[in-house]
Amino acid sequence: MLIVQKYGGSSVGTPERIKKVAERIARYRSEGHQIVVVVSAMRGVTDNLLDMAKTLAPLPNEREMDVLLATGEQTTIALTAMALHSLQVPAVSLTGAQAGIITDEVHTKARIQDITPQQIHAHLDQGNVVIVAGFQGQTLHGHITTLGRGGSDLTAIALASALGADLCQINTDVDGVYTADPRIVPNARKLGEIAYDEMLELAGAGAKVMQSRSVEFAKNYGVVFAVCSSLNDKPGTIVKGETKSMEDVVIRGVTLDKNQAKVTLVAVPDRPGVAGRIFKAMEQAAINVDMIVQNISHGADTPATDLSFTIDKADLPKANEVIGRLRDEMQYQEVIADENIGKLSIVGVGMRSHSGVAAKLFETLSSEGINIMMISTSEIKISVVIDLEKGEKATQAVHRTFLEEGRTLLSEPEIAETR
Amino acid sequence: MLIVQKYGGSSVGTPERIKKVAERIARYRSEGHQIVVVVSAMRGVTDNLLDMAKTLAPLPNEREMDVLLATGEQTTIALTAMALHSLQVPAVSLTGAQAGIITDEVHTKARIQDITPQQIHAHLDQGNVVIVAGFQGQTLHGHITTLGRGGSDLTAIALASALGADLCQINTDVDGVYTADPRIVPNARKLGEIAYDEMLELAGAGAKVMQSRSVEFAKNYGVVFAVCSSLNDKPGTIVKGETKSMEDVVIRGVTLDKNQAKVTLVAVPDRPGVAGRIFKAMEQAAINVDMIVQNISHGADTPATDLSFTIDKADLPKANEVIGRLRDEMQYQEVIADENIGKLSIVGVGMRSHSGVAAKLFETLSSEGINIMMISTSEIKISVVIDLEKGEKATQAVHRTFLEEGRTLLSEPEIAETR
Numbered sequence: 001m002l003i004v005q006k007y008g009g010s011s012v013g014t015p016e017r018i019k020k021v022a023e024r025i026a027r028y029r030s031e032g033h034q035i036v037v038v039v040s041a042m043r044g045v046t047d048n049l050l051d052m053a054k055t056l057a058p059l060p061n062e063r064e065m066d067v068l069l070a071t072g073e074q075t076t077i078a079l080t081a082m083a084l085h086s087l088q089v090p091a092v093s094l095t096g097a098q099a100g101i102i103t104d105e106v107h108t109k110a111r112i113q114d115i116t117p118q119q120i121h122a123h124l125d126q127g128n129v130v131i132v133a134g135f136q137g138q139t140l141h142g143h144i145t146t147l148g149r150g151g152s153d154l155t156a157i158a159l160a161s162a163l164g165a166d167l168c169q170i171n172t173d174v175d176g177v178y179t180a181d182p183r184i185v186p187n188a189r190k191l192g193e194i195a196y197d198e199m200l201e202l203a204g205a206g207a208k209v210m211q212s213r214s215v216e217f218a219k220n221y222g223v224v225f226a227v228c229s230s231l232n233d234k235p236g237t238i239v240k241g242e243t244k245s246m247e248d249v250v251i252r253g254v255t256l257d258k259n260q261a262k263v264t265l266v267a268v269p270d271r272p273g274v275a276g277r278i279f280k281a282m283e284q285a286a287i288n289v290d291m292i293v294q295n296i297s298h299g300a301d302t303p304a305t306d307l308s309f310t311i312d313k314a315d316l317p318k319a320n321e322v323i324g325r326l327r328d329e330m331q332y333q334e335v336i337a338d339e340n341i342g343k344l345s346i347v348g349v350g351m352r353s354h355s356g357v358a359a360k361l362f363e364t365l366s367s368e369g370i371n372i373m374m375i376s377t378s379e380i381k382i383s384v385v386i387d388l389e390k391g392e393k394a395t396q397a398v399h400r401t402f403l404e405e406g407r408t409l410l411s412e413p414e415i416a417e418t419r
Numbered sequence: 420m421l422i423v424q425k426y427g428g429s430s431v432g433t434p435e436r437i438k439k440v441a442e443r444i445a446r447y448r449s450e451g452h453q454i455v456v457v458v459s460a461m462r463g464v465t466d467n468l469l470d471m472a473k474t475l476a477p478l479p480n481e482r483e484m485d486v487l488l489a490t491g492e493q494t495t496i497a498l499t500a501m502a503l504h505s506l507q508v509p510a511v512s513l514t515g516a517q518a519g520i521i522t523d524e525v526h527t528k529a530r531i532q533d534i535t536p537q538q539i540h541a542h543l544d545q546g547n548v549v550i551v552a553g554f555q556g557q558t559l560h561g562h563i564t565t566l567g568r569g570g571s572d573l574t575a576i577a578l579a580s581a582l583g584a585d586l587c588q589i590n591t592d593v594d595g596v597y598t599a600d601p602r603i604v605p606n607a608r609k610l611g612e613i614a615y616d617e618m619l620e621l622a623g624a625g626a627k628v629m630q631s632r633s634v635e636f637a638k639n640y641g642v643v644f645a646v647c648s649s650l651n652d653k654p655g656t657i658v659k660g661e662t663k664s665m666e667d668v669v670i671r672g673v674t675l676d677k678n679q680a681k682v683t684l685v686a687v688p689d690r691p692g693v694a695g696r697i698f699k700a701m702e703q704a705a706i707n708v709d710m711i712v713q714n715i716s717h718g719a720d721t722p723a724t725d726l727s728f729t730i731d732k733a734d735l736p737k738a739n740e741v742i743g744r745l746r747d748e749m750q751y752q753e754v755i756a757d758e759n760i761g762k763l764s765i766v767g768v769g770m771r772s773h774s775g776v777a778a779k780l781f782e783t784l785s786s787e788g789i790n791i792m793m794i795s796t797s798e799i800k801i802s803v804v805i806d807l808e809k810g811e812k813a814t815q816a817v818h819r820t821f822l823e824e825g826r827t828l829l830s831e832p833e834i835a836e837t838r
Contacts, residue, residue, distance in 0.1 A: 067514075068501075070493070071493045074487075
């Protein structure tokens with residue numbers, strides 16, 4: 001088998017941890033597999049580099065930022081190769097450029113355009129473990145680029161695709177994707193498998209296992225990958241295309257996002273273009289708006305409506321400024337901002353074929369005395385905004401309803417058997 | 420003018436120092452020059468990387484060592500470019516590979532084989548200061564290499580040659596080459612100019628301004644360069660080919676090397692091949708032998724001789740081991756090792772045309788009551804081994820004789836005028 005393994009910044013955070021990672025790689029190799037390893041910068045290294053850059057320039061040039069940051073992963077590949085050598089495992093390190101990862105010219109958030117993996121194949125054929133620097137590539141003109149947040153995951157998945165790997169492991173500090181955050185729901189179970197779309201909705205709903213773009217890339221290129229722990233050899237959670245059997249499961253997981261704030265513009269005159277105006281201003285201010293709810297108008301002479309939306313808590317001051325500037329133009333009555341909210345979401349491709357999921361969710365919350373402030377739905381996700389204080393209690397209750405009682409979701413061993 | 424400037428690890432040791440270096444570069448550029456800058460790793464960075472490598476492998480693989488160490492200079496080039504940007508100076512950084520520095524395949528001590536400076540020219544033509552990572556290059560197969568000790572100086576001089584630069588500045592923490600170490604001889608004067616061969620002999624004699632290989636490279640390719648300080652704008656010392664006027668000066672400088680030890684094999688049977696045998700063994704143990712003195716044999720039946728040589732103090736334990744192993748074969752009577760020696764040398768191309776230099780040196784030492792233990796001469800250098808304790812007193816006396824009294828050497832302002 002050709003296996004691509006990715007190890008993140010905390011897995012390779014110290015020379016001692018790199019040793020552990022090397023032992024894990026050696027174990028896989030001793031089973032006769034060909035291994036390509038993708039590593040991130042050691043935890044803390046990137047921040048140090050950023051700090052130095054900021055003492056020299058408030059807004060450092062992005063081309064040079066990429067030259068600077070790329071050293072982080074380059075350090076890790078060399079150290080990982082050395083650690084493998086001391087276990088008598090032949091290994092060769094490659095920078096993103098050397099590994100043939102070609103990107104566009106958008107520094108600090110480049111997109112992979114092509115991979116020419118001849119070097120990797122050549123080193124694999126010679127019996128080497130090949131260690132590739134994640135997060136980086138080069139343009140066709142030879143400039144060093146970096147891929148932005150989640151870039152190392154992307155490198156691993158793109159390489160798995162280009163190499164036609166049999167398995168791609170995204171090693172993290174959790175051992176898979178869970179039905180809920182185990183810190184909130186002690187009964188949460190690790191999932192045996194999950195569909196790309198479910199993974200994407202979970203990420204959007206605040207479950208930060210992986211950045212969405214890597215999952216999107218995997219979906220577009222059909223790369224099956226496993227989210228697993230670098231600390232054990234459990235199979236983790238397989239992320240793959242939707243299969244018929246996945247629809248038997250109504251919902252795959254429940255998440256709670258505590259990092260959002262709700263903004264309501266009260267009594268906005270209901271004229272065409274009003275909503276467009278405000279969200280365009282938000283976009284220009286680089287504020288990411290998540291849920292948007294607008295109700296029907298009330299009032300006969302000058303119809304007005306309440307417009308609510310959620311944003312990242314950190315963006316609230318900026319949003320208040322934007323809204324203040326629009327006051328004369330928009331003629332809303334007042335603004336109510338609420339930071340004490342939680343966004344609870346349930347996700348599952350099974351929703352499509354099972355009716356009554358929303359009703360069951362609302363019932364569950366109601367029976368716990370939890371008020372719903374906003375609702376938003378997609379084909380495979382339902383999100384509700386509730387009081388932050390009741391967020392954990394609500395998550396536990398919803399998990400019980402959908403993921404424990406009556407075993408709506410197949411238990412993990414059963415999933416493992418059906419794989 | 421096209422100027423190549425090299426800044427070493429202490430000149431760029433902190434972000435604050437990088438700022439100072441950027442200001443200096445900006446000043447030169449504001450005079451209308453094109454500037455190519457070569458930088459080393461920030462002081463301490465290379466040692467940190469080496470420490471990490473050693474925790475992972477006692478003898479780290481040299482290819483991977485190069486991948487690791489090359490990150491040091493890559494960090495500096497990016498930060499230096501950023502510092503220039505914040506002064507509104509357009510600048511682009513290039514790794515050794517990007518700058519077109521092609522080396523052989525000998526990792527950790529590669530030799531430059533070719534430079535294809537198209538990228539540098541292109542960026543210069545666009546008005547940029549070009550910042551090149553010193554100490555590194557790549558093989559024709561795209562492997563990262565490093566050049567070994569003094570590698571950044573070599574990068575600068577090789578680039579100056581390939582680019583046909585008008586001036587090459589090696590910026591250090593001293594402001595030029597002195598007639599003697601000013602810490603020993605307060606009257607020491609900075610030299611206006613010095614010949615390559617004199618510079619080489621000074622380096623060999625323990626004046627560690629630059630590694631010999633960079634000076635040799637400059638000599639072979641006729642690259643005129645200046646040794647100057649990154650802290651001021653003084654012209655420094657020009658290192659160039661020998662000129663007729665240089666011979667007017669009897670000696671250029673005096674040095675004292677306190678880091679050598681003297682080893683004497685007493686009563687070695689005087690058979691052919693004996694000296695060859697011992698120095699071959701030294702070479703195999705990577706011990707660098709400097710001075711060698713063998714006197715005529717004494718004894719009629721079994722002629723024997725005393726063989727003395729000097730080595731780095733640090734190599735003494737290793738040398739004793741080598742000599743011990745050869746005892747049966749060599750049949751020397753005993754070994755005397757002496758760490759309390761100093762090697763005093765005087766250097767100057769003028770020696771060739773001035774007679775009596777050696778006599779004057781010996782007279783000077785004798786009049787100070789200093790005993791000479793070993794003597795070794797080259798065409799432009801005389802070295803003597805003396806008691807370590809008397810080394811500084813001897814250096815001062817010799818400096819007075821040759822470089823102060825009677826103004827045997829032109830004073831610096833006069834040299835500056837004749838340039």
